[in-house]
Amino acid sequence: MTESNLADAATGARGGAASAPASRIRLMVSDVDGTLVNKAKEVTPVTVEAVRRLHAAGIAFAAVSARPPRGMKLMVEALNVDLFGGFNGGSILRRDFSIVEEHFVSPDAVRAGIAMMKPRGASIWVFADNEWFITDPGNPYVAGETRTVAFQPTVVDDFGDHLNRAGKIVFSSTDFDMLAQSEPELQALVGAGATARRSQAKYLDMTPPGTDKGHAVRAFARHYGVSLDEVAVIGDMPNDLPMFEVGGLAIAMGNGAPEVKERAHFVTLTNEENGVADAIDRFVLPRAPRG
Structure with a gap:
């Protein structure tokens, strides 16, 4: 053939x-x-x-x-x-x-993105300083992501200064439609401070701008x-x-x-x-x- x-x-x-x-x-x-x-x-x-x-x-x-x-x-x-x-x-x-x-996500974009997505019910994961930081270990996708990346998240009460050196912010949710609808809104909100795209139906990622x-x-x-x-x-x-x-x-x-x-x-x-x-x-x- x-x-x-x-x-x-x-x-x-x-x-x-x-x-x-x-x-x-x-x-x-x-x-x-x-x-x-x-x-x-x-x-x-x-x-x-x-x-x-x-x-x-x-x-x-x-x-x-x-x-x-x-x-x-x-x-x-x-x-x-x-x-x-x-x-x-x-x-x-x-x-x-x-x-x-x-490269890093703009700290202003990080904080603006979190302020937008948290009230919509998204769980927030911060990848910074060679670690993965979460505040909600009961999130249904944590176990699967742990298998994927082959290392454990670090549970924190507050993301603190790590937000200034974030390589990626992940907004995860079981509401796939919400994430899809939020994608263009999030990109418009953060502008040149980050790139906002879904990597999977359950994940909306913010990654460094221009990359x-x-x-x-x-x-x-x-x-x-x-x-x-x-x-x-x-x-x-x-x-x-x-x-x-x-x-x-x-x-x-x-x-x-x-x-x-x-x-x-x-x-x-x-x-x-x-x-x-x-x-x-x-x-x-x-x-x-x-x-």
């Missing part, structure tokens, strides 16, 4: 952009949750082997996530990545966790000396769309949100079906540099 036929069967052409998919790829950038890892938050052996095939073909690999950098340690080790980004691109780090770039996953892709491309039209990107949620706007080849996960699939050149399998490995073999490796 030709790639075109595969695209029609699994996937479909990119609906939200006029550009054709890149013909040559030298770097692949992946989202993590819902993409690179399965529901158990594992990088499967199938994915590890696929990334090794990428490297053997001369294609670099990097990852960016809404997670705090500390919560990406297992992924970094499993895939031996040289460069990765946390907080939706607010922090860029090397494999040894030394910092390339680090998103598109910013991370640009940073990775500079590091590897690769032009943006030679970058393949893959993700599943709306906060991955800034990657789609800058990469030369955009791939959506089979479990991705409808708006993400609409903006992709191709759609791969789900994260429970090793969708990243499938995308590597079907869409990226055929575009490996030759000679």
Whole structure:
């Protein structure tokens, strides 16, 4: 079956952009949750082997996530990545966790966001100073997030001075509609002080201003000396769309949100079906540099 036929069967052409998919790829950038890892938050052996095939073909690999950098340690080790980004691109780090770039949410934006979202019933999580601070350990999502980031939150009565050095603020709620409705309002409120986007239906994140996953892709491309039209990107949620706007080849996960699939050149399998490995073999490796 030709790639075109595969695209029609699994996937479909990119609906939200006029550009054709890149013909040559030298770097692949992946989202993590819902993409690179399965529901158990594992990088499967199938994915590890696929990334090794990428490297053997001369294609670099990097990852960016809404997670705090500390919560990406297992992924970094499993895939031996040289460069990765946390907080939706607010922090860029090397494999040894030394910092390339680090940005913070404006303290004024932090306080304004909390003042808006707390009365709406959102739980507030503050990621700062390499820790995760919460005031409500009974929140239904704390246990799952602990498994995801692989470290325990610190329970506090007050966030105090940590609000001045926040890499990410998360507003979590079981009221998904409220979070969706709040997203544009929150962005309008905080303006240039933060980027406000949902990373999952249950999470509305504030991350450093001017930094998103598109910013991370640009940073990775500079590091590897690769032009943006030679970058393949893959993700599943709306906060991955800034990657789609800058990469030369955009791939959506089979479990991705409808708006993400609409903006992709191709759609791969789900994260429970090793969708990243499938995308590597079907869409990226055929575009490996030759000679």
